[in-house]
Amino acid sequence: MAADADAWLEIDLAAIVANWRKLCARHPSGAVAGVVKADAYGLGAGPVVRALYAAGCRQFFAAHLSEAVVVRAHAPEAMVVALHPPMPGSEAAYAGHRIVPVLGSAADVARFGGAGILHVDTGMNRLGLPMAEMAGLGGFAPGYVMTHLVASEEPDDAINAVQAGRFAQVCAAFPAAKRSLANSSGIFLGADFASDLARPGAALYGINPTPGRANPMRPVVRLRARVLQVRSIAAGDSVGYNATWRALRTSRIATVSVGYADGWLRSLSNRGHAVFDGAPVPLVGRVSMDLTTFDVTDHPAIGPGSWIDLLGPGRDADAVAADAGTNGYEVLTSLGARYQRVWRA
Ligand SMILES: *Cc1c(COP(=O)(O)O)cnc(C)c1O
Numbered sequence: 001m002a003a004d005a006d007a008w009l010e011i012d013l014a015a016i017v018a019n020w021r022k023l024c025a026r027h028p029s030g031a032v033a034g035v036v037k038a039d040a041y042g043l044g045a046g047p048v049v050r051a052l053y054a055a056g057c058r059q060f061f062a063a064h065l066s067e068a069v070v071v072r073a074h075a076p077e078a079m080v081v082a083l084h085p086p087m088p089g090s091e092a093a094y095a096g097h098r099i100v101p102v103l104g105s106a107a108d109v110a111r112f113g114g115a116g117i118l119h120v121d122t123g124m125n126r127l128g129l130p131m132a133e134m135a136g137l138g139g140f141a142p143g144y145v146m147t148h149l150v151a152s153e154e155p156d157d158a159i160n161a162v163q164a165g166r167f168a169q170v171c172a173a174f175p176a177a178k179r180s181l182a183n184s185s186g187i188f189l190g191a192d193f194a195s196d197l198a199r200p201g202a203a204l205y206g207i208n209p210t211p212g213r214a215n216p217m218r219p220v221v222r223l224r225a226r227v228l229q230v231r232s233i234a235a236g237d238s239v240g241y242n243a244t245w246r247a248l249r250t251s252r253i254a255t256v257s258v259g260y261a262d263g264w265l266r267s268l269s270n271r272g273h274a275v276f277d278g279a280p281v282p283l284v285g286r287v288s289m290d291l292t293t294f295d296v297t298d299h300p301a302i303g304p305g306s307w308i309d310l311l312g313p314g315r316d317a318d319a320v321a322a323d324a325g326t327n328g329y330e331v332l333t334s335l336g337a338r339y340q341r342v343w344r345a
Contacts, residue, residue: 006257008224008307009339011043013051015218019204020052022216027187029194033059035183035201036071037083042263042335043205043221047343049074052204061199065090068099081117085127102146104128106136117180118142122166123150123159131166134173144197145170145177152185152193153211164192184209188216207328208318215316221332222312223339225258225274230296230303239293240285245270251297254281258310259290263334265324268292272323274308275315277301281308 024032034057040048045067049060053075061081062068068082079100085108086094086101094101094112103109103116104127118140121128128147129137147167151157164181171179178196184203186193188210200209208215232252239245239253247253256274260266266287273280276299285293296302311317317328324331 005340006226006228007262007339009335009341010222010224011047011341011343012218012220012222013047013343013345015206015220016043016048016204017051017055019206019217019220020055020057020200022218023184023187023198023200023203027182027194027198030178030196030198031059032187032198032200033057033061033081033180034204035061035199037061037063037067037201038333039067041201041205041329041332043332044341044343045070046074048204051343051345053078059197061201065093065099069093069097072097072099083127085119086112086116102127103142106133109137109140114141114143116142117144117146118174118177119146119148120167120170122147122163122170124148131170134170142174142177144180145174146180146197146199149181149183149186149193152183152189153209155185155189160189161192202329205332206316207332208316211318215318219313219316221317221335223258223310223335224307224312225256225292225310227254227296227302227304227306227308228257228291230254238285240269241288242286244286245284247295249297251295252299252302253284254294254296254302254306254308256292256294256308257290258292259288261289262336262338263331264292264310264336265326265331265334267324267326268320272320273315274310275312276306276308278314 034052036045039045059079060071063083065082072080081100085104101116102119104119119128180197181195182193182198184200203209206217206220258264269286273282282295284295317331321328321331
């Protein structure tokens with residue numbers, strides 16, 4: 001690790017590729033794209049796209065057009081899709097960078113025609129063409145139709161089957177079009193969710209697509225932060241803003257170089273732990289902007305300059321998310337710009 005780094009984020013590209021291959025094996029009905037929106041869920045769109053492209057991935061989905069343009073630079077021959085609907089005046093940018101637009105209205109279809117993916121809304125009520133408006137498209141023949149699942153990570157939610165049924169209806173209206181349905185968790189929902197092109201993001205990055213069951217994906221990230229200072233405090237002393245934690249015994253407190261400005265969410269105050277030498281180190285007090293404090297009383301080996309793991313073996317983004325009251329997606333996409341990022345091939 002670089003001597004001048006206070007926090008270090010390791011991204012295992014081989015694990016991302018292994019996860020993609022595993023998803024390909026689980027989705028024999030069609031291809032498996034890489035969803036790389038939000039800078040590949042915070043892990044770096046350039047290195048992630050290059051690794052997946054080298055492994056043979058030939059379809060990528062970004063959210064913003066500007067993200068798709070970045071993806072194109074790293075994936076010269078791939079199909080690169082921008083999920084957000086095309087805004088007025090963007091035609092030249094789509095054409096110039098060979099970005100596939102996702103069409104979600106009759107007006108989008110009129111502007112882009114069959115070059116785009118038709119997104120039909122089967123229950124999200126967010127983006128995409130409402131099913132009631134399908135009849136208004138006339139003889140339009142898209143290359144692909146897609147929809148997006150509302151609750152795929154909850155296999156028992158009845159809305160999954162409702163959406164699969166509606167999507168079958170949509171596809172019947174466009175018999176020549178290829179179909180794109182499942183996100184990460186959708187790939188694990190069974191045959192009704194198979195299609196020509198799955199669109200996983202989270203599972204590529206090690207987030208568990210089957211919550212409540214063992215995580216079938218390989219871990220991808222390791223976040224290590226440096227202990228800046230260690231102090232001893234007396235029983236009864238408090239730590240941090242607003243004195244939300246008080247020592248019950250003479251304690252050693254380590255102050256670490258990560259805070260909410262780095263995406264270590266403030267809702268993690270007094271929640272969860274880091275890992276040192278395989279053992280948990282409890283987080284105590286409020287998470288502040290640049291710093292977080294840990295009770296290292298039981299870890300005499302920790303001193304100034306020590307590295308502790310905030311994410312890594314034994315502590316994945318899903319576990320941190322459970323402590324923060326959010327999901328693994330938000331933990332990853334919050335990872336801050338100050339981390340020194342290192343991509344391992
Ligand atoms: C983000 C997104 C995905 C990927 O979802 P994951 O749950 O991360 O696999 C797929 N499709 C659409 C439309 C999305 O917005």
